[in-house]
Amino acid sequence: MSAPTSTQNAPKIGLVSLGCPKALVDSERILTTLRAQGYSFSPSYEGADVVIVNTCGFLDSAKAESLDAIGEAISENGRVIVTGCLGGEEELIRKTHPGVLAVSGAHQYEAVVDAVHSAVPPVPNAFVDLVPEQGLRLTPRHYAYLKISEGCNNRCTFCIIPSIRGDLVSRPIASVLYEAERLVKAGVKEIMVISQDTSAYGVDLKYATSPYRGRQVEARFQTLAEEMGKLGAWVRMHYVYPYPHVDNVIPLMADGVILPYLDIPFQHASPQVLKSMRRPANQEKTADRIRKWREVCPDLAIRSTFIVGFPGETEEDFQMLLDWVHETKIDRAGAFPYEPVTGARANDLGLDEIPEELKQERYGRLMEALQEVSAERLASRVGRTIDVLVDDVEPEEQRVIARSQWDAPEIDGNVIVENATGIKPGDMISVNVVDSDEYDLYAVPAGSVQ
Numbered sequence: 428m429s430a431p432t433s434t435q436n437a438p439k440i441g442l443v444s445l446g447c448p449k450a451l452v453d454s455e456r457i458l459t460t461l462r463a464q465g466y467s468f469s470p471s472y473e474g475a476d477v478v479i480v481n482t483c484g485f486l487d488s489a490k491a492e493s494l495d496a497i498g499e500a501i502s503e504n505g506r507v508i509v510t511g512c513l514g515g516e517e518e519l520i521r522k523t524h525p526g527v528l529a530v531s532g533a534h535q536y537e538a539v540v541d542a543v544h545s546a547v548p549p550v551p552n553a554f555v556d557l558v559p560e561q562g563l564r565l566t567p568r569h570y571a572y573l574k575i576s577e578g579c580n581n582r583c584t585f586c587i588i589p590s591i592r593g594d595l596v597s598r599p600i601a602s603v604l605y606e607a608e609r610l611v612k613a614g615v616k617e618i619m620v621i622s623q624d625t626s627a628y629g630v631d632l633k634y635a636t637s638p639y640r641g642r643q644v645e646a647r648f649q650t651l652a653e654e655m656g657k658l659g660a661w662v663r664m665h666y667v668y669p670y671p672h673v674d675n676v677i678p679l680m681a682d683g684v685i686l687p688y689l690d691i692p693f694q695h696a697s698p699q700v701l702k703s704m705r706r707p708a709n710q711e712k713t714a715d716r717i718r719k720w721r722e723v724c725p726d727l728a729i730r731s732t733f734i735v736g737f738p739g740e741t742e743e744d745f746q747m748l749l750d751w752v753h754e755t756k757i758d759r760a761g762a763f764p765y766e767p768v769t770g771a772r773a774n775d776l777g778l779d780e781i782p783e784e785l786k787q788e789r790y791g792r793l794m795e796a797l798q799e800v801s802a803e804r805l806a807s808r809v810g811r812t813i814d815v816l817v818d819d820v821e822p823e824e825q826r827v828i829a830r831s832q833w834d835a836p837e838i839d840g841n842v843i844v845e846n847a848t849g850i851k852p853g854d855m856i857s858v859n860v861v862d863s864d865e866y867d868l869y870a871v872p873a874g875s876v877q
Contacts (some may be wrong), residue, residue, distance in 0.1 A: 438547040439465040441475030446483030452574040462692045466547045472503035477546045484513035501672030512591045542873045569853030570617040574751040579623035584773040600646040601637035617661040624665045656684030661753035665690040669806045686832045690730045696751035697744035726834035730759035736786030758804045759839045760797045798865045805863035815842045817854045
């Protein structure tokens with residue numbers, strides 16, 4: 428019998444992962460499978476036997492970025508496998524880059540692995556313990572994304588995700604919870620729940636139960652929050668569509684079961700624009716719900732995204748959005764000028780296009796309003812003692828970069844902690860908030876490291 432093959436002799440895979448956290452989870456799954464089969468990984472083009480490019484295809488600008496990334500990989504390495512959301516447009520990819528080895532669409536994991544096998548066959552007799560139980564991750568050790576479903580049942584006119592990723596397909600809740608357990612066991616202190624439509628979780632399964640820890644558990648959004656809240660980690664909910672049953676989760680936030688944080692992509696506030704987008708169109712009712720949520724959970728932070736310059740948007744529509752943002756006090760928000768997406772139904776609505784110059788002008792005004800609201804919300808937290816999760820340390824400056832319960836990594840602000848020593852990434856520390864600006868809080872240590 429031949430000796431097991433060392434990872435030093437194993438074929439090396441390079442990876443370029445573009446797009447949203449959902450795509451990042453797809454990349455982690457691909458790498459975990461390949462690692463289990465004996466492959467190793469290269470951080471550079473020149474060290475890889477083949478390069479996987481996991482693409483984004485949501486906007487035409489994202490498609491262009493993906494095509495550029497494929498071109499760079501071909502130029503630097505020459506052996507490239509393409510997957511992800513843009514993979515559904517194989518003709519476009521091969522026309523632009525005829526040298527790619529294989530193309531597959533979103534979450535087609537087996538096709539990617541098969542393509543890697545064809546390009547660089549796996550080595551025999553690989554060690555069986557190359558992969559940790561929780562799998563390989565592309566995020567820091569102390570936080571992780573947990574994807575609970577694929578696809579989406581909504582048909583927003585600006586979005587082509589359902590045509591790329593299909594209708595909603597929820598994972599059995601036991602599978603989700605056991606994965607969450609493994610992550611916490613591996614040292615993860617914050618789990619970010621993601622999907623295309625998190626609050627629709629379980630609808631396609633008709634909320635079917637599955638066996639978890641000797642009992643039957645229903646696949647429901649609220650049940651998922653309740654069960655994950657028992658695991659001892661921060662649980663943050665992303666991509667929540669504001670269905671009525673979301674109201675039932677707010678008390679869990681008030682009680683500290685999950686983080687008081689909701690990521691809800693409202694997109695706009697004008698009923699006319701929302702109707703054209705095929706989004707919920709009663710902005711007054713939504714504002715009232717937000718007020719009630721904050722009555723139940725005063726610490727609730729709401730993150731959202733907004734589109735300006737959607738076809739047919741009037742100055743009155745846009746002013747309504749500005750007023751609504753101030754009224755609802757959206758804590759964290761991103762915005763972007765509307766960009767036509769090839770294949771989206773918004774292109775066929777027959778509405779007047781907004782001139783690019785006006786889009787940019789409205790975008791600037793909205794970002795200014797969002798910045799004002801953010802500064803106001805953060806200023807209200809000065810003087811408080813809060814727990815923060817440390818992402819990075821700067822020992823020479825005796826400073827750490829951390830996040831509060833109101834901050835998701837990479838998209839929200841930070842808590843800058845001065846006079847901080849003996850702290851490492853992943854520590855949970857107590858701090859006194861002493862100052863704030865438009866996006867960040869500033870603090871000093873208040874207690875011991877957890």
